[in-house]
Amino acid sequence: xxxxxxxxxxxxxxxxxxxxxxxxxxxxxxxxxxxxxxxxxxxxxxxxxxxxxxxxxxxxxxxxxxxxxxxxxxxxxxxxxxxxxxxxxxxxxxxxxxxxxxxxxxxxxxxxxxxxxxxxxxxxxxxxxxxxxxxxxxxxxxxxxxxxxxxxxxxxxxxxxxxxxxxxxxxxxxxxxxxxxxxxxxxxxxxxxxxxxxxxxxxxxxxxxxxxxxxxxxxxxxxxxxxxxxxxxxxxxxxxxxxxxxxxxxxxxxxxxxxxxxxxxxxxxxxxxxxxxxxxxxxxxxxxxxxxxxxxxxxxxxxxxxxxxxxxxxxxxxxxxxxxxxxxxxxxxxxxxxxxxxxxxxxxxxxxxxxxxxxxxxxxxxxxxxxxxxxxxxxxxxxxxxxxxxx
Amino acid sequence: xxxxxxxxxxxxxxxxxxxxxxxxxxxxxxxxxxxxxxxxxxxxxxxxxxxxxxxxxxxxxxxxxxxxxxxxxxxxxxxxxxxxxxxxxxxxxxxxxxxxxxxxxxxxxxxxxxxxxxxxxxxxxxxxxxxxxxxxxxxxxxxxxxxxxxxxxxxxxxxxxxxxxxxxxx
Numbered sequence: 001x002x003x004x005x006x007x008x009x010x011x012x013x014x015x016x017x018x019x020x021x022x023x024x025x026x027x028x029x030x031x032x033x034x035x036x037x038x039x040x041x042x043x044x045x046x047x048x049x050x051x052x053x054x055x056x057x058x059x060x061x062x063x064x065x066x067x068x069x070x071x072x073x074x075x076x077x078x079x080x081x082x083x084x085x086x087x088x089x090x091x092x093x094x095x096x097x098x099x100x101x102x103x104x105x106x107x108x109x110x111x112x113x114x115x116x117x118x119x120x121x122x123x124x125x126x127x128x129x130x131x132x133x134x135x136x137x138x139x140x141x142x143x144x145x146x147x148x149x150x151x152x153x154x155x156x157x158x159x160x161x162x163x164x165x166x167x168x169x170x171x172x173x174x175x176x177x178x179x180x181x182x183x184x185x186x187x188x189x190x191x192x193x194x195x196x197x198x199x200x201x202x203x204x205x206x207x208x209x210x211x212x213x214x215x216x217x218x219x220x221x222x223x224x225x226x227x228x229x230x231x232x233x234x235x236x237x238x239x240x241x242x243x244x245x246x247x248x249x250x251x252x253x254x255x256x257x258x259x260x261x262x263x264x265x266x267x268x269x270x271x272x273x274x275x276x277x278x279x280x281x282x283x284x285x286x287x288x289x290x291x292x293x294x295x296x297x298x299x300x301x302x303x304x305x306x307x308x309x310x311x312x313x314x315x316x317x318x319x320x321x322x323x324x325x326x327x328x329x330x331x332x333x334x335x336x337x338x339x340x341x342x343x344x345x346x347x348x349x350x351x352x353x354x355x356x357x358x359x360x361x362x363x364x365x366x367x368x369x370x371x372x373x374x375x376x377x378x379x380x381x382x383x384x385x386x387x388x389x390x391x
Numbered sequence: 392x393x394x395x396x397x398x399x400x401x402x403x404x405x406x407x408x409x410x411x412x413x414x415x416x417x418x419x420x421x422x423x424x425x426x427x428x429x430x431x432x433x434x435x436x437x438x439x440x441x442x443x444x445x446x447x448x449x450x451x452x453x454x455x456x457x458x459x460x461x462x463x464x465x466x467x468x469x470x471x472x473x474x475x476x477x478x479x480x481x482x483x484x485x486x487x488x489x490x491x492x493x494x495x496x497x498x499x500x501x502x503x504x505x506x507x508x509x510x511x512x513x514x515x516x517x518x519x520x521x522x523x524x525x526x527x528x529x530x531x532x533x534x535x536x537x538x539x540x541x542x543x544x545x546x547x548x549x550x551x552x553x554x555x556x557x558x559x560x561x
Contacts, residue, residue: 098421130440130520137444140452144424147459151417163463166456173452190520 006295033125037114045266046076052312059316083259098152103260106145112138113271120284120297131192150249161248165239171330172229178338179222182345183279196283205289209282214361215345220280231269234315273307403429424455441520
């Protein structure tokens with residue numbers, strides 16, 4: 001029974017496919033997996049948007065949407081109908097083809113990342129050896145779509161937003177990759193399935209998740225900072241800073257194309273949270289051994305939705321950074337810390353089992369963090385902004 | 392030579408031709424990205440996962456963005472008045488076909504694959520990403536370190552070029 005509940009989607013897929021002739025079955029199975037991803041994540045996107053509007057409302061001392069349906073739970077449906085029926089406006093001076101391609105490209109690329117994520121036991125669409133490499137390669141292509149959107153609109157705000165977004169995404173991609181690299185060093189594999197298997201072990205009923213080690217904890221925090229910047233979320237949402245750039249790179253998009261950008265942003269956030277879950281939080285494994293009977297996919301989706309809640313919480317709490325602060329933070333603080341973390345992970349590996357490595361690795365990390373934070377503050381990056389190109 | 396190969400090859404060639412022929416410079420850069428993507432797919436079709444993904448990560452994720460930024464930061468994407476085609480196209484054509492001829496000759500005259508015991512070509516050995524990693528960290532660690540050093544010095548050099556000049560320089 002427990003086994004059945006765990007594998008319910010896999011079994012369902014096999015059952016559905018069994019009606020087809022044998023030579024069609026592998027292709028049909030893949031198609032079914034793709035279909036499941038394309039249906040599931042937009043549905044989660046709708047739930048997240050509702051959660052965000054309600055949650056932010058509560059954080060800002062108001063109710064949030066409460067008109068459509070009981071407690072406003074049908075608000076996403078109303079939003080969807082609105083964006084479908086809205087007029088699609090393309091500026092006369094815009095570059096038609098590129099303007100159309102940008103949102104399509106973004107959504108396609110963002111969905112491709114899910115192909116390698118293990119969403120439960122035996123629930124990976126394509127389990128390839130270089131899964132992590134594939135994810136990052138695909139993730140790097142989203143920058144191009146952001147640039148296409150900003151450039152093709154022929155609008156100064158759009159272009160500025162796109163330039164900011166691309167600069168920010170390139171800067172934070174380095175710490176993103178380097179903080180994930182510690183996991184690869186420890187597991188010795190780029191395959192996401194193997195990374196989860198390595199964490200799916202228990203000592204005294206507690207899991208071997210990488211977040212419960214000094215380097216894993218530091219790596220997770222650095223990864224979280226980098227992902228927040230990668231997905232252009234508050235406090236790193238300068239590319240769409242509405243008080244200065246209207247809406248950044250998608251200012252000139254309306255109707256369904258705008259909805260596609262919105263979808264792309266949230267689905268991208270979910271996929272990168274899914275990767276973080278897989279790398280640091282044990283993927284689909286249970287947080288306690290005695291909870292092993294709960295289906296594995298529940299844990300994966302639960303962890304992803306928890307990450308989304310943290311994203312929303314941060315958006316409701318933190319003010320937006322300034323462009324120079326953002327860049328200084330990436331290159332002068334986050335990047336050196338990820339490099340130190342790599343060294344610490346290597347130290348951990350070669351010290352062997354025992355309590356010494358816990359003390360030594362934690363001490364190094366805390367010391368470096370404190371020293372770098374102190375000296376960074378003393379050098380005083382906080383101050384009047386210097387305009388380099390607009391003097 | 393399957394249908395997949397011809398589709399991918401057609402895509403890459405079309406992208407490369409568009410990169411040369413289009414009028415708007417940013418369009419050319421985007422067309423070049425299509426050609427890069429086609430090359431990556433070719434690598435993947437040959438089962439070279441590492442080369443394929445590295446191609447996507449480096450060329451689409453970094454080089455294409457760099458090209459586009461360079462275009463935007465220099466003279467904009469407007470077409471110059473005297474047309475985009477150089478007057479010395481004949482010279483360019485001769486150079487390009489010369490290079491193509493040399494490369495084609497080299498490819499056609501290379502041995503097909505690793506010769507088997509009877510001298511007959513065997514299938515290429517299956518190389519996984521892990522093998523490449525082991526080779527890079529083991530046998531080829533020195534070249535890797537040298538490349539890393541070179542790239543780091545290039546990075547520092549770029550930062551120095553872009554740095555604020557000190558007040559005393561006035």
